[in-house]
Amino acid sequence: MRLISAVFLALSLLASPAAAVLPDEVLDDPALESRARELSLELRCLVCQNQSIDDSNAELARDLRLLVRERLVAGDTNEEAMAYIRARYGDFVLLRPPVQRSTYLLWFGPIGIVFAGIAIVIVTSRRRRKNAAAATPSAPLSSTERTRLDAALAREDDNGDRA
Amino acid sequence: MLLAFAALVNAFVTSDFSVLNVAQNSHSTKPMLYKISGAWGNHEGSLLLWALILSLFGAMVACFGRNLPPSLRARTLAIQGMIALGFLAFMLFTSNPFDRILAPPSDGAGLNPLLQDPGLAFHPPFLYFGYVGLSISFSFAVAALIEGKVDAAWARWVRPWTLAAWCGLTVGIGLGSWWAYYELGWGGFWFWDPVENASFMPWLAATALLHSAIVVEKRDALKSWTILLAIVAFSMSLLGTFLVRSGVLTSVHAFATDPERGVFILALLAVTVGGSLTLFAIRAPKLQTTGVFQPISREGALLLNNLFLSAAAATVLLGTLYPLFLDVLDAGKVSVGPPFFNATFGPLMAPVLGAMVIGPFLSWKRADFRQAMQKLWLGVAAAVTAIVLVLILSGVEGILPAVGVGAAVWIICGTLLELADRVKLARVPLTESWRRARRTPRAAYGMTVAHLGVGLVVAGVLGATVFKTESIQNMKPGDTVDVAGYTFTLDRVERLQGPNYQAERGVFRISTDGEQFATVNAERRAYPVEGDTTTEAGIHTTWVADLYAVIGEGSPTAGWTTRIYHNPLVPWICLGTIVMSLGGVISLTDRRLRIGAPSRRRAPTGGSSSPAPAPAE
Amino acid sequence: MRRLLYFLPLVICLGIALFFYRGLDLNPRDLPSALINKPAPEFSLPALPGRDIQRADDGLARTDLTTGKPVVVNVWASWCIPCVAEHPLVDRLAKREGVTVHGINYRDRPDAAAAWLKRLGDPYAKVGKDESGRVSIDWGVYGVPETYVIDGNGVILYRHAGALSPEILERKILPLVKGAG
Numbered sequence: 001m002r003l004i005s006a007v008f009l010a011l012s013l014l015a016s017p018a019a020a021v022l023p024d025e026v027l028d029d030p031a032l033e034s035r036a037r038e039l040s041l042e043l044r045c046l047v048c049q050n051q052s053i054d055d056s057n058a059e060l061a062r063d064l065r066l067l068v069r070e071r072l073v074a075g076d077t078n079e080e081a082m083a084y085i086r087a088r089y090g091d092f093v094l095l096r097p098p099v100q101r102s103t104y105l106l107w108f109g110p111i112g113i114v115f116a117g118i119a120i121v122i123v124t125s126r127r128r129r130k131n132a133a134a135a136t137p138s139a140p141l142s143s144t145e146r147t148r149l150d151a152a153l154a155r156e157d158d159n160g161d162r163a
Numbered sequence: 164m165l166l167a168f169a170a171l172v173n174a175f176v177t178s179d180f181s182v183l184n185v186a187q188n189s190h191s192t193k194p195m196l197y198k199i200s201g202a203w204g205n206h207e208g209s210l211l212l213w214a215l216i217l218s219l220f221g222a223m224v225a226c227f228g229r230n231l232p233p234s235l236r237a238r239t240l241a242i243q244g245m246i247a248l249g250f251l252a253f254m255l256f257t258s259n260p261f262d263r264i265l266a267p268p269s270d271g272a273g274l275n276p277l278l279q280d281p282g283l284a285f286h287p288p289f290l291y292f293g294y295v296g297l298s299i300s301f302s303f304a305v306a307a308l309i310e311g312k313v314d315a316a317w318a319r320w321v322r323p324w325t326l327a328a329w330c331g332l333t334v335g336i337g338l339g340s341w342w343a344y345y346e347l348g349w350g351g352f353w354f355w356d357p358v359e360n361a362s363f364m365p366w367l368a369a370t371a372l373l374h375s376a377i378v379v380e381k382r383d384a385l386k387s388w389t390i391l392l393a394i395v396a397f398s399m400s401l402l403g404t405f406l407v408r409s410g411v412l413t414s415v416h417a418f419a420t421d422p423e424r425g426v427f428i429l430a431l432l433a434v435t436v437g438g439s440l441t442l443f444a445i446r447a448p449k450l451q452t453t454g455v456f457q458p459i460s461r462e463g464a465l466l467l468n469n470l471f472l473s474a475a476a477a478t479v480l481l482g483t484l485y486p487l488f489l490d491v492l493d494a495g496k497v498s499v500g501p502p503f504f505n506a507t508f509g510p511l512m513a514p515v516l517g518a519m520v521i522g523p524f525l526s527w528k529r530a531d532f533r534q535a536m537q538k539l540w541l542g543v544a545a546a547v548t549a550i551v552l553v554l555i556l557s558g559v560e561g562i563l564p565a566v567g568v569g570a571a572v573w574i575i576c577g578t579l580l581e582l583a584d585r586v587k588l589a590r591v592p593l594t595e596s597w598r599r600a601r602r603t604p605r606a607a608y609g610m611t612v613a614h615l616g617v618g619l620v621v622a623g624v625l626g627a628t629v630f631k632t633e634s635i636q637n638m639k640p641g642d643t644v645d646v647a648g649y650t651f652t653l654d655r656v657e658r659l660q661g662p663n664y665q666a667e668r669g670v671f672r673i674s675t676d677g678e679q680f681a682t683v684n685a686e687r688r689a690y691p692v693e694g695d696t697t698t699e700a701g702i703h704t705t706w707v708a709d710l711y712a713v714i715g716e717g718s719p720t721a722g723w724t725t726r727i728y729h730n731p732l733v734p735w736i737c738l739g740t741i742v743m744s745l746g747g748v749i750s751l752t753d754r755r756l757r758i759g760a761p762s763r764r765r766a767p768t769g770g771s772s773s774p775a776p777a778p779a780e
Numbered sequence: 781m782r783r784l785l786y787f788l789p790l791v792i793c794l795g796i797a798l799f800f801y802r803g804l805d806l807n808p809r810d811l812p813s814a815l816i817n818k819p820a821p822e823f824s825l826p827a828l829p830g831r832d833i834q835r836a837d838d839g840l841a842r843t844d845l846t847t848g849k850p851v852v853v854n855v856w857a858s859w860c861i862p863c864v865a866e867h868p869l870v871d872r873l874a875k876r877e878g879v880t881v882h883g884i885n886y887r888d889r890p891d892a893a894a895a896w897l898k899r900l901g902d903p904y905a906k907v908g909k910d911e912s913g914r915v916s917i918d919w920g921v922y923g924v925p926e927t928y929v930i931d932g933n934g935v936i937l938y939r940h941a942g943a944l945s946p947e948i949l950e951r952k953i954l955p956l957v958k959g960a961g
Contacts, residue, residue, distance in 0.1 A: 022715070022724055023637045044498050046811060046922040050356050052500070055347075059887070060922060063913050088920045090814035095500025097485070102494045106485045110478040110507045117470045120785065127782070128455060391789060398793070411803045425804045433797045440790035447786050484796065491802045496812060 020055050025062070027069050036069045039081055043068070044093050052095055197279045203287050206408055206424075210254050212287065213404070216295040217247045224299060224324075235320070238306035239299070246298055249431045257424050279663075279690075282342035290335030290362060294400035296328020297365055300372060301397035304390045305439050308446045313390060318380035321393065322373065323751060329369045330747040336362050337740030344736075345700050350711055350728050352627060352736060355504040357412040360483045361403030364476045368396035371472035378465050382527060384454030385462070387447045388469055394443060398436040399476070405432055411487060457529040464522030468515055475511040479504065516570055516621070519614055520577030524584070542580050546573035557630065564629040571625065574618030582611050605753035613746025619739030626708070626732025639722040647729035649710055650674050654682075656714070656723060664688040669714035669723060671701055685714040685725075709733045813928075813939035814920050820845050820853075820934050821918040825908025828885055830894030833902055840882050840908025846934040850957045851880045854904070855916060855926040857888045858896035862943035863925045867900050869944040870927075874903035879957050883907040886916050886924050929956045 021040075027033040040054035045061040053061040053068075064085065071081040085093055097103045141149065203212045221243040224236065303321045307313045339359070344352040353359065372392040378385040406412055409425030456462040482499045489495055520542065524535035536543070550569035557564070583589070585607065586599040632647040643652045654670040666688045673681040683701030690696070701712040709730040717723025815821075820842060827838035845851060854870055856863045874881040883904035885893045890909060897904075910916050919928070922941070929938040929952075937956050940948055 021635055023635050026635055042500075042502055044500060050354065050500070055351065060913075063917060067914075067917060086814075088814060088917060089922065090496065090812065090920070092496040092498050092811055095498050096502035096506075097497040097499050102489055103485075103497060106481060106499065106503070109481050110474060110511060113474045113477050114470065114511070117474060121466065121470065124782070128452060387786070395789070405800070409800070409804060410808075411800060411806075412808055426801075429797060429800050429804070432800075433794075436793050437790065437797070440793050444787040444790050448783050484799070486808065487803045487806075488799055490806055490808070491799050496810075 020057050020061070021065065022062070025065055025069065027073065032069070032072050035078060036065070036072055039068050039072075039078060040065055042082065042095050043085060044095050046089065046093060197284065207254070207259065209287060209291075210250060212291055213295060214247060214250045214254065216288075216291050217243065217250060217298060220295055220299055220324075221247065232316075234310060235303070235306050235317070238309055239302040242302040242305050243298060246302075246435065249435065253424075253427050253431065257427055280342060280346060282338050282345075286335055286338040286342065288335075289331050289338060293328045293330075293332025293335055293369075294365065294397075294403065296324060296331060297369060297393075297397040297400050299324040300328065300369075300393040301439070304393035305442060308390060308439075308442045311446060311449060313379065313386045313450050315380045315383060318376045318389070322376050322380070325369060325373055325376065325393075325396075326747050326751050329366070329373060330744045330751070332362070332366050332369060333740055333744045333747070336366060337737060337744075340740075341737045344733070345702055346697065350627065350631060350633075350709075350730050350733070352733075355479075355482070355501045357483050358403065358407050360479050360504075361399070361406045364479050365396050365399040365403065367472050367476040367479070368392055368399055371469050371476075372396055374465050374472075375469050378454070378462050382454035382456065382462055384452050384456065385466065385469070386450045386452055387443075388466075390447060390450075391443060392469070392473070394436070394439045395473075395476075398432075398439075399480075401428075401432050401435060404428060406483075412483070454528075456527070459525065459532045460530045461522055461525045461527050463530075464518045464525055467518045468522070471511055471515045471518075475508060475515075478507050478511060482507070513570070516574060516617070519617065520574055520581075523581045523610070538584050539577055539580060542573055542576040545576045546570070548572075559629055564625060567621065567625040567629065571618050571622035574621060575615060578611055578614040578618065606750045609746045609748075609750025609753065611746070612749055613743050616739045616741070616743030616746055619735040619742055621739075623732045623734070623736030623739055627730055627736065630731045631733075632729040634727045636725060637717070637722040638725045639719075642722075644725075644727055646710075646727045648675060649729060651710075651712060651727050653723070653725065656717075656719070661688065663692060664690045666699075667714070669701070669712070669725065671712045671727075673703060673710055681710070683710070683712050685712045687714060687716070704734050706734050706738075707732060811922060811941060813936065813941075815936045816939065818936060820928075820930055820936050821915075823908075823915045823918060825884065825910055825915055828893055828897075828907045828909045829890055831897060831902060831907060833904075835906070838906055840884060840906050842934060844882060844906055845930045846932070848932040849880065850929065850931045850937075851882055851905075852953065852957065853882050853884060853928040853930060855884045855886050855919070855921050855924055855928075857886045857924050858892040859888065860886075860924040864900065866925055866943035866945075867903075869946065869949055871901055871903045873949065873953070874905070877954060877957075879954075880905050884916060884919075884921075885909040886921065887911060887913045927953070929953055 021037070027036060037054060041052050043053045043064060045051045045053045045056035045058055045064075047058050047060050048056045051061075053064045068081055068085070071084055076084065082094070091098055097106060099107050203209045221240060224239060224243065300321055303317065303324070307317050339362070340352045343354070344350060372389065375385050375389040375392055379389050405425070405428045408428060411425065454462065482503050485499050486497055489497055521535055521539065524530075524538055525532070546569040549572040550565045553559070553565040553568045554562070585603060586596040588596050591599075634644055634646045636644055638644065638653045640653050640655050643650055645651075650673070652672045652674070654672050656667060656669045659666050659668055666686045668684050668686045671683050671685065672679050673683065681703040683703050684699075685701035686699040688697050688699065698713055698715075701714075703710045709728070711728040711730055713726040713728075715724030715726070822842050824841035825839055831838065840853075845853070852873060856870075870881060873879050881904055883906070885907055887910065890911075893909065897907075908915070913921075919926075920939075925943055927940045927944055928936055931937050938952060940952065944953075
């Protein structure tokens, strides 16, 4: 096990986050190059700790960067180029997890949490409002009470508060 | 505790290599600052730092909490003590920083060069201050649950401690991010790395907690939520500790991992979090709430804030743990990287950023939304103008950058408008406004400053991600390259010797319109002891942008790989973080918070000790 | 009903703790091959000059994997330290167990690779040299060494990333080779 770590450590170049994309990799066509950079940001460097191939200067990262550019120059669409790499390395190489059954929980989780939160709030506040309404009488204010209320609110205003 | 820590630092300072920890992490040629910071730049030493700060905070509660009700103080300190016990046991049994080597080596293995840096030297202490400070909020929450009572007084006690922790955490995260920016060589500042996330989740929870506690204090509502947030915030801190040291997730931050340690921390985590959540489940339903409010109200805005901040924290947790989740279930291996987090986190924060500006304009219990928005029309107009301008003028594609700029403008304008409205600027004579400004409680200024900081950070993040310009090329001395209107000339490449490294330095002259105005040095350093190389970017900041140069490998004959960046608004990320913390500190200096719960026996003197109605912040 | 809701945080927390507990035994960096139970990629690699075992048809191609007999393919390089460590096991596989082991020389200098084989011994039936690493990418190689078990029809049955160990040999590789034969 430790040997494996040694291999990957040797290849990972974790501690030398120096140059990533090198000048000789840059494509002549700026549109293709910017697509290549976009795609590189979505591909994981498999021998690094959490870096994309765009950010890493590991040898494998460079190989994959060149491969992506090759595919784009050969006419692949973005999806085709990604599929090419994914076919060889599996879902793990994609930094954006694909939306499939195993990741529904991941992608729909956030919005689900929000809705669950809203539901909880509505349910608990409805109960609370029912309790509060039952507890407090709802007689209207008399005129003297109203004057006192307005005066109190005006005083609050003085302290820089909102009424 | 202090003695123990001092002893460890001393061992590092004197390069005592008979101590295993020192031998593994230090070297005699290391600069002194890093000898000291090396004490906490490793697993065992950092635990000692944790324990030290834990006990310091406990001591502070004992000292400054003199006007806490005795039962609350006693229970809080007891819980604090139990947590400290857990950490001490952990150190004693698995991670002793003082282990000796019988045959001390003549010199040490050195410290990872990446850690030999001022930003990173101070990053852990600030972070730990934050993490551990949250333990106080946690202890307060658990004590309140035991007592069965959560009231305005409790909220008043909890807020200063949470605020202090939050400030520390903000600075700690900011330092880490800033370090990544100038050290890692391409201007990135946040990578959604599991350990980064582990510091961000407590921050999100602590922010929610701070705001939620306001409602408990002012309106006696949102109690369960606030207690839960206090428990969750500290749990996230502990979770971070676990993630960094257990090897369960891949991360650039991970200390050397050891399953035995992992099990111990997991047990600590399970007992602390499990115990408190069980207590929560049993006691929280009994908490009485008297405050009722309409959805459109300040409480409503704060509740929305709570909801989305919590959802954001939960989303970060989900994304960080999902690969592990699938792996354990044997359902495949996926990576959850920046694309996922960027896609989900942004939308979740949008309502928070909106509520942040509108909320202060809403009154308690029941508010007039239209009236609030009328006061904000200038902010809306400014934001819309900004969006349109960006869409037309900037060359950037897509609507999101424009929306982002709009958000930043909205926040900054809206926050300033709130202050203007509070002092009734332009509606009353200037002297009257000044009088109102002087009487505004410090906590209100704290809010304004902190929210402004958020706006700055949003603007900075946009500049860094969307509006930056990059240029990659090969250069020889004398070559020039143009980036975003600035001309960079590689003047020369020289070699130099540092205290424990050799470096190749590229000197760049920067000029615009033919006039030179700056020089930056970009270096590649090789550390012979550790066998690593690092890059140091040459950065010149105009405070609205950074000009950033990196030198890679090369030779006099072939030239050198250089990367030049123009990063607009990036300094504002760091600036914004500092401003946010400043806001927190300003709030802390508000005497009302430090005096604590109002005493009903004192006659209202119309100042800081008046019990009600308490001015809003 | 509302009471149960308060237990939700605890339940979630315990669930997460359980996952962590199981996760402590796993290695987050282990990457399963995307080609398991799929045919090996189409490829053809030139021979490594300087090998002691001179054969006219040296070099490695997909046709060598569809001979009807299961084979093992080992990806190695002279600059790879764990490859030295696992070499005795590759040797054992080829010589003592009688398994056909082919080699892919990954991103190496041919003279260094040949010298390495001369120094440590050459267990491989055929060796293809992949100086650019492109063919290895087609195999989904992400580090060296890696070892693949291929059945007689060219389908990849198993991939081990990292140095071999006796347990892996005995528990995974040998049974598959014998079973597929």
